[in-house]
Amino acid sequence: MPKDLVKSEMSALSPDKQIGNVGILSEMSERSDIIRQIPAHDRPMEIAEVLKLADELIFAKTGEHIDYLQKAILEGTFQGRTYPEIAEATHSSEGHTRDIGSELWQIFSEGLGEDITKRNFRAILEKAKFDNFSSAIGRVGRDYVAINNLNICQERARSPTEPQNPQPTSKQPQIDLGDAPEIFTFFDRTSELSTLENWITQEHTRLIALLGISGIGKTTLSLSLIDRIKTQFDYVLYRSLRFSPTLDATLTNLLQIFSQPSEIPQNIETKISHILDYLRKYRCLIVLDDVQMLLGSGQLAGPYKTGYEDYQLFFKLIAEVCHQSCLILNSWEKPREIARLSKDNHPVRCFVLGSLGVAAKEILNSQKLSDQETWSTLIDIYQGNPLWLELTATLIQELFGGRVSEFLQCEMPILDEGLQSQLSQPFGRLTPPELAVMVHLANQPEPVAVSQIFNKIPFSPSEIVNAVRSLGNRFLLDTQEQEQITLFSLNPVLKQYVKTQYLSN
Ligand SMILES: Nc1ncnc2c1ncn2[C@@H]1O[C@H](COP(=O)(O)OP(=O)(O)OP(=O)(O)O)[C@@H](O)[C@H]1O
Ligand SMILES: [Mg+2]
Structure with a gap:
């Protein structure tokens, strides 16, 4: 997909690239004792008050609390920082920071009934006497919040008397599990279920990768999770990607749930933007299963197959764009961008499923x-x-x-014949260096360090290092630490499989 088009859709929301007013925050904090003694309407705003107001407005609009980047943008703007400076301080891209910034100004504009930009943000809040806004949030009607006579976000309105983490209300969700297998028996996984539930319902994680070797129980666990938390959502959807549908096909399929076929747009950028709108408007739980079928075979784990690269951008947008839904990706390989996004302060998590x-x-x-x-x-x-x-x-x-x-x-x-044919799928995807590492490890009586594989197989050290890393991302290696050295080995089943398939002659 032409990435620029999606980007331009997002950045169309960025009307303002100006440097903000120079703030007086540092002086303010030094003078905080004095400030506390001045009547509220006569003193300058404090950033804490702005953040509190922002949190109220964001929650009312999206059902989510203010996040790290939004907070950093408001603080930075308050201090007169530019977008590039804020982006650098938060290790985010400048484009993403601008996008989140423009969403913030829009939320403030809607919430306060003024045209707010980065440039006029501070001045407008000062002029409008922040405390008036703040107290106005307290006027909660039966099903709306009025801020300076402006009603905001009927369905998401929250009374200030409600707890910080409101108990989820029970909903009648629209459930479409497509071709999900029926689960007849489900044993344990208690701690796994509560961790995932916590990530989704308390931490508002937007993207979760549920990872693990084939047969470990990802599909079963995600369906059980759906059953457990479905009443907290407006829509609950499950789709398997086992036949490698294109992103366009997957989006069309999902959009059919929310809209009439005639309303589904033709071009993929608009489809993405419609899906994001629905994820913002409704609380949706979507499980996409068998994501490994989108990833390349015969190359190191992680990158998408040719023609499927746009999924990467879609998943990235799910992680980065503000909404109130959660997408769970089940896969026996870790998609490359997931690792990066989960390290980058985004509401993204990986869960590696282990033994029952x-x-x-x-x-x-x-x-x-x-x-x-x-x-x-x-x-x-x-x-x-x-x-x-x-x-x-x-x-x-x-x-x-x-x-x-x-x-x-x-x-x-x-190894039962069915088990062998099950294992042939991940092994069929390995690169020659990965296969050579597996064969070498199958012959080792004890776990070995990566450096011990060098010169033992006909590949360069960097090929071996990358192969070991990739095998780890496919969950085919056991690792252990011994005297500050990481050692690798194969579990008995994989060892036996390698011996049977690659060493028997
Ligand atoms: N917690 C559980 N209790 C009972 N049976 C389970 C449980 N987890 C998995 N199973 C059974 O194990 C088998 C494999 O589970 P499942 O299909 O969920 O694995 P998977 O990780 O999704 O595999 P793949 O990656 O190949 O799709 C299924 O027959 C399922 O019924
Ligand atoms: Mg499965």
Whole structure:
């Protein structure tokens, strides 16, 4: 997609590129004791009051509290800083800072009924006697907030008597789970569910990557999460991207939920902007599953396939643009931009799903296996991976009469044919250096450091380092720290798979 077009849509909101008024914040803070003694209407504003007002207005408009960058822009403007200076101080791009700034001025303009820009922001607030605005927020009607006779954001209005983190209200969401699998049994994952719920409902995380090796339970967990928190949303949607739809197709599909087919725009930039509008207007929870199908095969983990790069921009916008919704991406590879965005103060999080732990015994129980005292060993070997355990349990039931101890007497681990074909998918995506690292590690009795792989396989150190990193992003390596050295190894199932597929001749 032509990125400039989306960018120009966003920056069309940026009417103001001027330097703000020079503030007197530092003097003010030195004089704070004196200021407290001056009647409110006679003294200059304090930044804390501005931030409080901003938080009220932003919450009323978006349902979210003021975030780090918005705060930095207001403080910077108050201090007479330029956008480039604020961007540098917050490690954000200048364009993004300007976009967020222009959204802020728009919120202030709507909320206060004045045409507010970066240039006149401080002067207008001073002139309008901030305390009048502030107290006006207290006039809460039945279903609106009036600020200087201006009603704002009916559906998001919040009384100042409400707690900082209001309890979510129960909604009748519109739910469309598309072709999501039906979940018949769901064991444990209690702490995973509460972490994800907290990120979404308390921390207002906009983008979550739910990551982990195939079969570990991402789809099942995300559907269970939907069931748990659906009443806090207006729309709950699930779509699998297993057939690699283009971004255009995915957006069209999602827009059909919100609007009539005739209202869906033709060009992709407008589709993106419509989706963002809906994510702002409604509280939506959207799960996009099987995101790895958008990522390239035969290259290091992370980048998108040719023709799918615009998803990267879309996910970035979801993370950066102000809205009240959450997008969850399930994938067995970490998309490249997610790591960067989560480090960049954006409301973005990664959750790497691991073993089901002791709850995996329920899987063995449901398959009516015997020899319970040996179940922990079986779960350890198969990494608490629900799919691997389900497949192996079926095998034990069919060939060993359900007796786990008899099965464990075989040379471990035995890989069911279904399990092997499951593993062939991630292995089919590896680059030659990655495959060489896997084969080398499969032959090692003990974990090894990256430097110990140098000169052992016919690739340069930098190719090996990048391969190891990429394998980590595919969740194919086990790591451990020993005397301040990171050591890498393969779990027994992957080791056995590599030996069977690549070392048997
Ligand atoms: N918590 C759980 N309780 C019971 N069964 C589970 C649980 N988690 C996963 N399973 C079972 O394990 C199998 C794999 O789960 P799921 O499809 O969710 O994995 P996945 O991580 O989405 O895999 P993939 O990446 O291949 O799509 C399914 O049959 C599912 O029913
Ligand atoms: Mg899945």
